[in-house]
Amino acid sequence: MSLPDAIIIGAGIVGAACAERLSADGLRVLVLEADVAGSGATAAGMGHVVVMDDNEAEFALTRYSSDLWRARSAELPQRAEWEPVGTLWVASDAEEFEGARRKLAFYRERGLQAELLDEQSLHEAEPQLRPGLAGGLLIPEDAVTYPPPVAAWLLRQMQERGGELRQSVRVQAIAGDMVVLANGNQLQAPLIVLAAGAASVGLIPALPLQPRKGHLAITDRVPGFVRHQLVELGYLKSAHGSSLESVAFNVQPRATGQLLIGSSRQYGQTSAEINHGILSRMLQQAIGYLPGLAHLSILRTWTGFRAATPDKLPLIGPAPGHEHLWLATGHEGLGITTSLATGQLLADLVAGRPPAIDAAPYAPSRFADSFREEAARAGTV
Amino acid sequence: MREQFEVRVNREAITVDDTTTVAAAILRAGVAGFRQSPDGHWRGPLCGMGICAECRATIDGVPGQYTCQRWCRPGMQIVTGAASDGEAPDELEER
Numbered sequence: 328m329s330l331p332d333a334i335i336i337g338a339g340i341v342g343a344a345c346a347e348r349l350s351a352d353g354l355r356v357l358v359l360e361a362d363v364a365g366s367g368a369t370a371a372g373m374g375h376v377v378v379m380d381d382n383e384a385e386f387a388l389t390r391y392s393s394d395l396w397r398a399r400s401a402e403l404p405q406r407a408e409w410e411p412v413g414t415l416w417v418a419s420d421a422e423e424f425e426g427a428r429r430k431l432a433f434y435r436e437r438g439l440q441a442e443l444l445d446e447q448s449l450h451e452a453e454p455q456l457r458p459g460l461a462g463g464l465l466i467p468e469d470a471v472t473y474p475p476p477v478a479a480w481l482l483r484q485m486q487e488r489g490g491e492l493r494q495s496v497r498v499q500a501i502a503g504d505m506v507v508l509a510n511g512n513q514l515q516a517p518l519i520v521l522a523a524g525a526a527s528v529g530l531i532p533a534l535p536l537q538p539r540k541g542h543l544a545i546t547d548r549v550p551g552f553v554r555h556q557l558v559e560l561g562y563l564k565s566a567h568g569s570s571l572e573s574v575a576f577n578v579q580p581r582a583t584g585q586l587l588i589g590s591s592r593q594y595g596q597t598s599a600e601i602n603h604g605i606l607s608r609m610l611q612q613a614i615g616y617l618p619g620l621a622h623l624s625i626l627r628t629w630t631g632f633r634a635a636t637p638d639k640l641p642l643i644g645p646a647p648g649h650e651h652l653w654l655a656t657g658h659e660g661l662g663i664t665t666s667l668a669t670g671q672l673l674a675d676l677v678a679g680r681p682p683a684i685d686a687a688p689y690a691p692s693r694f695a696d697s698f699r700e701e702a703a704r705a706g707t708v
Numbered sequence: 709m710r711e712q713f714e715v716r717v718n719r720e721a722i723t724v725d726d727t728t729t730v731a732a733a734i735l736r737a738g739v740a741g742f743r744q745s746p747d748g749h750w751r752g753p754l755c756g757m758g759i760c761a762e763c764r765a766t767i768d769g770v771p772g773q774y775t776c777q778r779w780c781r782p783g784m785q786i787v788t789g790a791a792s793d794g795e796a797p798d799e800l801e802e803r
Contacts, residue, residue: 547764547772548746581747624772626761 331491333518333677334506336498336530340474341662342522343481344670345655346490349520352674356490358482359506361497361526365478368524371543371631372663373557373579374472377414379661380433382690384640387660388559390439391684394469398580399667404478406476414469415444415452415555417460417576417616423560424461428469428498431464431559440467452649455619456541464560471556471579474663481670498523504651512689518677521646522655524662525634531646533583533701535694536657538632539600542606546623550584559616562590569574571595574609576616584622588613590660590683592633595602615683635659636694641691643669647698651675713782718789719798730764730775732788740787742775765789 337340338360358364371431376396378389381465413663427443434441444452452465475587482492489680491525497509501521523528525538562575576591591609606628614620634657636642642657654667672689675682683706691698710725713798717737724733731753734742741750742765753763758777766787775786 329355329423331514331516331552333357333520333521334516335520336450337361337367337392337480337502337521337523337527337656338492339367339369339477339524339662340365340481341669342520342667343478344666345487345520345522345673346485346492346670347481348484348670348674349518349677350490352678354518354677356485356488357516358403358485358490358492359496359498359508359514360494361523362491362493363494363552364482365475366664367526368468368631368633369474369478371541371545371629372474373556373577373587374408374474374663375414375577375579376472376507378434378439378466378558379660379664380430380468381639385661386433386437387684388641388689389663390437392665393470395667395671396470396664398470398473400470403472404476406473406485407480408473408476409470410472410580410582411468412580413465413467413555414479415449415557415627416464416466416560416623417449417456417557418462418464420461420615425562426463426560427462434466438555441465442467442468453555453557456557457616460616460633464476464568465670466554467480469556471581472663473581477666479617498530501652510564514693517651517652518655519651520653520655520673523657524656527634527654527656531649531652531701533694533698534592534642534654534656535636535697536634537594538597539629539659540593540599540602540632541589541599541660542589542591542609542628542630543627544606544610545581545588545630546586546620546625548584550621552586552619552623553578553580554616555580557616559612559676565621572605573607575614576613576673578617578620586620586625588620588625592660594635594680599632601630628653633659633662638693641665641689642694643672644665644686645690647695648702649693649698692708713780715780715782715784715786716784724780726781728778728780730765730767730773730778730780730784733773733780733784734765734786734788739788744789 332354335358418427442465449463498509528534528536557578559576579587637656642654647653716722741751751762754760762773
């Protein structure tokens with residue numbers, strides 16, 4: 328291809344979504360992937376498209392992106408296994424049920440469908456859940472998907488518009504409008520988008536990102552065992568707390584009839600190896616809610632690294648102090664949900680169009696101090 | 709010589725001994741398709757060491773057993789394919 332208008336580093340679902348949107352705006356896009364497209368955090372996420380309510384900025388981004396997913400769901404390839412199963416947030420006790428009520432009010436005030444289930448309705452909705460749970464909150468519009476084929480589908484659209492994907496290409500450095508590859512080659516573009524997830528920090532050390540390791544397990548086929556994506560309301564303590572290590576009950580029915588089991592969160596880990604201690608805690612947590620799981624076979628277990636920012640919001644927009652560099656990373660555990668909105672917001676900002684939602688909460692400039700310190704350090708070397 | 713005994717692979721009697729894995733007994737019966745993927749493709753043993761999960765079949769009525777990790781025992785009933793009613797699947801096109 329002739330000189331690209333944009334180079335995107337990282338062909339996970341976020342990089343792929345950026346590539347698809349930028350190419351739709353007429354840009355010639357070159358995507359560089361260190362491994363295989365969609366093989367990083369994209370393959371280690373559950374593929375849960377979920378609207379979240381921890382704060383207005385998170386709600387706005389997940390809601391907007393969930394709308395984009397549903398608008399395009401009919402175009403998704405069959406392999407993307409799009410299933411509008413809904414999320415069922417499970418309350419184990421009265422305190423969590425109060426939390427479900429607050430969540431219900433939050434969603435309804437903002438026009439999102441939500442339905443409170445008492446103990447009996449919860450049991451009817453999911454008979455495999457253990458008796459004695461307090462109730463639940465059903466969000467019917469949430470869905471599940473298998474993310475790697477979605478990334479491939481987005482990249483194909485970019486390629487059909489004249490863009491290019493190069494895999495097994497390792498980027499060594501970003502310098503101005505140049506991308507330096509590990510083999511010494513240099514590529515140039517006026518716009519460089521860093522979408523390499525937790526690995527992004529290897530290229531730009533100032534990025535306020537920490538890897539947050541997660542484990543997943545998948546069972547043999549048991550069609551109909553559960554019907555919704557099941558998540559404990561206590562999940563929020565795990566996902567949004569900052570403790571070094573936590574697990575939560577998070578089980579998803581796959582289109583194949585398999586059950587995908589999450590979730591674990593660990594800071595300070597760099598090895599992708601299975602940690603049997605936390606895997607066992609994660610499975611015990613799941614069995615605590617779904618006792619029948621104990622009789623099923625786990626076929627595979629694997630891990631991945633979320634890219635976590637200090638405020639749990641992603642980095643979408645220009646990198647402070649870098650003229651050509653934009654960021655699309657830091658999506659932590661919501662990267663599948665928020666990928667499509669990230670691509671659209673980034674393309675809108677690049678084109679100078681007003682985005683559909685306020686992009687300020689995701690602007691990397693909120694961490695400008697961190698970038699300034701890096702520039703200062705670089706200046707003294 | 710070790711004691712020989714019979715197991716049944718999809719109702720066919722196969723003579724083995726207690727150093728034969730169930731996967732080997734299935735192959736000896738001329739069956740290469742151990743199970744079917746969700747979209748109906750045949751799968752068979754790949755790694756032979758309990759990792760790939762492709763050799764799973766039903767042993768004595770219990771589905772999903774890793775046949776490469778199990779020794780044959782006298783009278784074992786082994787059923788391959790997706791059939792859960794004990795029916796043997798059709799012969800494979802590919803061997």
